[in-house]
Amino acid sequence: MPEYLPSPSNLLSATIRRGHPGFLDLPWGVPLDEWKNCCPRVEELPRGLSRHPVLFVSYDDALYALKELPDGLAVREYDVLRELEERRLPSVRPVGHARVRQNDLVVSLLITQYLDHAMPYHALFMRSSLVRYRDHLLDAMAVLLVQLHLAGVFWGDCSLSNTLFRRDAGRLNAYFVDGETSEVRDEISDGMRRSDLDIMLENVYGGLLDLDAMGSLPARFPVDDIGPYIRSKYEALWHQVTREEVVRADEQFRIEERVRALNDLGFSVDQIDLFAAETGDRLRLRAQVADRHFHRDTLHSLTGLDPEEMQARQMLNEINERRAILSAHENRSIPLSSAAHNWLRETYLPTVQKLLDGLPKSVDPAEIYCQLLEHKWYLSERAGHDVGLAAAIADFVRGDLRHVREA
């Protein structure tokens, strides 16, 4: 690799958030496309298609994505990503932005934190071991659009390439990557939502045609149906979350039911609005959701773990079971926090340590744990009784973990 000289004099200005390196040793005066020949920090990792040069650099254990944009655009995208972070939306985390001189040209660079344990969509389409995730991928895109729209974000460029996917208890969560065209408001209109869906339809269709041209789609893959499928999932979920219900004044339980149904989907309910309905003693009920962190927040406050939403839901089920068992055993009511600590210490941490032994660092511990739970459930179903954790771990390590290594 040729020597390069760090060129801070080409760095006109930069803003870097606390807790990250200063990035001063990067070859700022060189176009990003040429960095792989001159910068030892560059890491080759799979990524989606992009309009602009994008690459990854590593500093010790931390990985960052850099994107080169025309002057002025990086700060704009950085601001959008900060707004998304504030609204607790699933997106890549902004780290900083810079203006640099490259010969006679001034360009801007956006720095984001590399999203761990995530995959670009084409990995999900191309690897046969991941085929079972395809439907989940479409559902995940619909959920992401609903989350953005609920929070007042117009994406403007929803596409497969602008989304990253993380596994979540056998399903997927979609993460927002590219905010170049986005607008963040208090609330967005139905017209803007429709426009985002139209853009999604066009982009998804285009993305699938690209995959088809690369020979990455199975024969007779229904390219035309995919965008409309995402839209119908979006519309169903949007309706579920935002619909108004009419309840009788004495139907307090209907409010609780509504909140529970939203929590089950992961949405935290911020407030319930009630309005007098036109007819008699009826009320119109509307729920305002805050974010999709319901189980994550609960699990985090109990254990300090911060997995994906549905992973957290499964773990909380385990903690509740543990509480019931401990309470029965000790013949008294055990607080949930004690059960959570017992589960973390006796079960989760030692199990994850065993499972991760010899696996690459890119493997998400929480997802491996959830896969083990599913495996244990499957073995127990087949055996007609609970096979126990130790037997499930032994069988899982012998069998399924091989697939995990491949994936």
Ligand SMILES: Nc1ncnc2c1ncn2[C@@H]1O[C@H](COP(=O)(O)OP(=O)(O)O)[C@@H](O)[C@H]1O
């Ligand atoms: N923070 C990140 N973590 C992981 N991958 C990323 C990150 N930022 C970008 N990528 C990858 O780079 C690709 C291109 O990034 P994107 O912001 O969409 O660029 P463009 O604006 O040129 O389309 C994405 O599809 C994604 O795969």
Ligand SMILES: [Mg+2]
């Ligand atoms: Mg993009």
